[in-house]
Amino acid sequence: GENVEQHPSTLSVQEGDSAVIKCTYSDSASNYFPWYKQELGKGPQLIIDIRSNVGEKKDQRIAVTLNKTAKHFSLHITETQPEDSAVYFCAASPRGITSYDKVIFGPGTSLSVIP
Amino acid sequence: EPEVTQTPSHQVTQMGQEVILRCVPISNHLYFYWYRQILGQKVEFLVSFYNNEISEKSEIFDDQFSVERPDGSNFTLKIRSTKLEDSAMYFCASIRQLNTEAFFGQGTRLTVV
Numbered sequence: 001g002e003n004v005e006q007h008p009s010t011l012s013v014q015e016g017d018s019a020v021i022k023c024t025y026s027d028s029a030s031n032y033f034p035w036y037k038q039e040l041g042k043g044p045q046l047i048i049d050i051r052s053n054v055g056e057k058k059d060q061r062i063a064v065t066l067n068k069t070a071k072h073f074s075l076h077i078t079e080t081q082p083e084d085s086a087v088y089f090c091a092a093s094p095r096g097i098t099s100y101d102k103v104i105f106g107p108g109t110s111l112s113v114i115p
Numbered sequence: 116e117p118e119v120t121q122t123p124s125h126q127v128t129q130m131g132q133e134v135i136l137r138c139v140p141i142s143n144h145l146y147f148y149w150y151r152q153i154l155g156q157k158v159e160f161l162v163s164f165y166n167n168e169i170s171e172k173s174e175i176f177d178d179q180f181s182v183e184r185p186d187g188s189n190f191t192l193k194i195r196s197t198k199l200e201d202s203a204m205y206f207c208a209s210i211r212q213l214n215t216e217a218f219f220g221q222g223t224r225l226t227v228v
Contacts, residue, residue: 034217042156043119043206089158095214100146100170102206103217104158105158 001035002027004092006106019077021109023090026071030092031049032102033066036084038087044105048089080113087111117141121207121220128197128227134224136192138207142215147190148217149182151175158206164190197227 003026009050013019023114025033050057050064050073055065061080066073077084090106120139128134140147149161162172164182181193188211194201207220 022218032214036219041221043121043208045219046216049216095182100165101210101213101217102148102160102163102171103150104160105150107157 002092002094002104004028004104004106006109007092008109009107010110010112012112012114013080013084016079019075019080019084019113021075021088021090021111022104023072023073023075023102024071027092027094028071029094032093032095032101033064033095034091035064035075036061036089036091036105038089038108041091044089048061055089077111080111082113082115084094084114098107106112119207119218119220121205122222123213123223124221125224126226127144129194129198130227134194134197134225136205136207136225138190138192138220139188140190140207141211142188142211143217144209144211144218146170146210146213147182147184148210149151149192149226150206150208150219152206152222153192153200153203156228160172161192197225199227202227 006023034049035048040043061078064077087108089108091103093103121136147164152158163170163175179195204222206222208217210217
């Protein structure tokens with residue numbers, strides 16, 4: 001089955017700097033890659049996603065890139081702010097096949113933005 | 116904004132007891148899921164549910180687990196005889212239709228003592 005790895009497990013950045021989180025996946029059938037932000041006491045919340053027919057997607061300060069050949073995908077947050085501090089999960093899902101859209105999560109990255 | 120609601124937020128139970136975790140998915144959603152996260156580990160898929168039946172389950176979801184949609188709004192996860200290793204955060208999620216965004220609840224922290 002699918003296995004998603006994520007690095008680093010913890011990341012501290014100064015406010016205003018960029019943060020990059022990298023993930024790899026194992027199943028070439030995965031075609032949908034969401035990123036979730038989890039704040040303390042809350043469930044995962046989707047912040048951005050990318051599908052396998054796209055190499056890059058941007059939404060304001062957040063961007064994701066996908067390299068299907070290498071099975072790598074990354075999250076980039078620019079101009080970080082203290083409210084970006086949270087745990088970030090990458091995930092993979094083989095949508096459109098018989099998986100009923102289950103999501104396989106990476107282990108998470110705890111991001112701390114230092115004011 | 117519509118949201119997935121889970122109750123209780125924290126449940127403490129004795130080993131061997133049955134627990135029911137409750138979820139109210141978003142009202143027009145059709146696909147429902149349970150995930151769990153043992154402290155310090157990954158969020159893991161447990162089960163998906165559609166059209167009043169299980170559509171897929173992981174190897175974690177053994178005979179001790181069951182899911183039900185007893186009425187038009189609730190979606191429950193039952194653990195028949197809890198073990199210490201069932202202690203985890205349990206998340207419910209729902210999607211409106213396939214290939215759309217999944218919405219997660221805030222989770223229920225289950226502690227088995």
